[in-house]
Amino acid sequence: MDERGLHQLIGTIIDPERLEDDCAVIPCGDRLMVASTDMLHETTDFPIGMTGWQMGWMATAVTLSDVASMGAAPGEVLLAVGLDTPERLRGIMEGARDCCTRFGAELVGGDLDAHQELTIVSTGLGLVAPEHLVRRRGARPGDVIAVTGPLGEAEAALAGYDRHVKELLEPQPRVREGQALGRAGVSGMMDISDGLALSLHDLLAVNDCGFAVDTARLPLPAGVPEDEGRELALYGGGDFELLFTAPPDILPVPGVEAHVIGEVIPERTVLADGEPLERRGYLHEWKG
Structure with missing residues (x-):
């Protein structure tokens, strides 16, 4: 079983059309909000030798890429970090901030807890006019x-x-x-x-x-x-x-x-x- 196959299960619980795109689409006044969440683990997603800064950058870039795929302008990013050691946090957060700054988004918050394996979950929000979605x-x-x-x-x-x-x-x-x-x-x-x-x-x-x-x-x-x-x-x-x-x-x-x-x-x-x-x-x- 792979992740695409599991989408079929999710589609029995929520509207399967919600699963068709890189982001969820949510009405927001006269525009549309797009929202995406991505989870990255050290052993499966971060190549050996990556710095904390690069990990934070990559976790943010993954989500901003989803927002871009909908034709939307990026807005806010939240980062949830499961830390194996607290010393890694500064580099990760600085990398995420710098990626946001580079591409016109803002890092606005998130969550922290202790994990055996470093795990980063990034959530990105963007806005787009309905005719440009x-x-x-x-x-x-x-x-x-x-x-x-x-x-x-x-x-x-x-x-x-x-x-x-x-x-x-x-x-x-x-x-x-x-x-x-x-x-x-x-x-x-x-x-x-x-x-x-x-x-x-x-x-x-x-x-x-x-x-x-x-x-x-x-x-x-x-x-x-x-x-x-x-x-x-x-x-x-x-x-x-x-x-x-x-x-x-x-x-x-x-x-x-x-x-x-x-x-x-x-x-x-x-x-x-x-x-x-x-x-x-x-x-x-x-x-x-």
């Missing part, structure tokens, strides 16, 4: 499929390509790009922190169409052999780029680096170079 559902046949930057860089760092270590340890959520794409009228969007292939299957689950990508058009990690880079770009996690669909005539969007990698097709399938693309990427799994 972008959901995962909305792709239409004939739309192009695009991403905002190179894929596979974080995974390349884990594979020993040290030139990509900063992308792994200090990810940059595409906050400005998400808002620009929302204003431009893209039809669907999500972040791809769990890998491109898995993200395309996530889009398939909520749309009445399919997705066909041309792997020759993927923006690959620099300095990695092409075949290995293509594998990392398809299945590697931790990139925090945005994956979006859009009518071809709205591109390019000013100020947004966009790489067109395929097109939306009528058939409900995910294809790479004309063949079915394996549903594989970064997933939390339970054995047995």
Whole structure:
């Protein structure tokens, strides 16, 4: 059983449409509030050697990336930290604060307790005008499929390509790009922190169409052999780029680096170079 499978259980308890996007959407006056929560554990999410500052930065960036994927402007971030040793707190909080400052959010509070394993839970809030909200559902046949930057860089760092270590340890959520794409009228969007292939299957689950990508058009990690880079770009996690669909005539969007990698097709399938693309990427799994 993996985390996507458990969503089916959650969908029997709350409205399953609430589970379709990177954030919950809540009416807030004449705008919409988006809200996301992410949990990171040291043994599964923080590579060995990360500083406390980088852990705080990453925990915040994960949540701000979700807010960006909805086309929203970030507002507030709350951080709950389960500490194994209290000496680590300052670095974590300073990293979270600095990430908020860099991307226009504010760290406003959270919670503390004692854990055997360092655990950080980040909650992010953002606001967006209803006409600029972008959901995962909305792709239409004939739309192009695009991403905002190179894929596979974080995974390349884990594979020993040290030139990509900063992308792994200090990810940059595409906050400005998400808002620009929302204003431009893209039809669907999500972040791809769990890998491109898995993200395309996530889009398939909520749309009445399919997705066909041309792997020759993927923006690959620099300095990695092409075949290995293509594998990392398809299945590697931790990139925090945005994956979006859009009518071809709205591109390019000013100020947004966009790489067109395929097109939306009528058939409900995910294809790479004309063949079915394996549903594989970064997933939390339970054995047995």
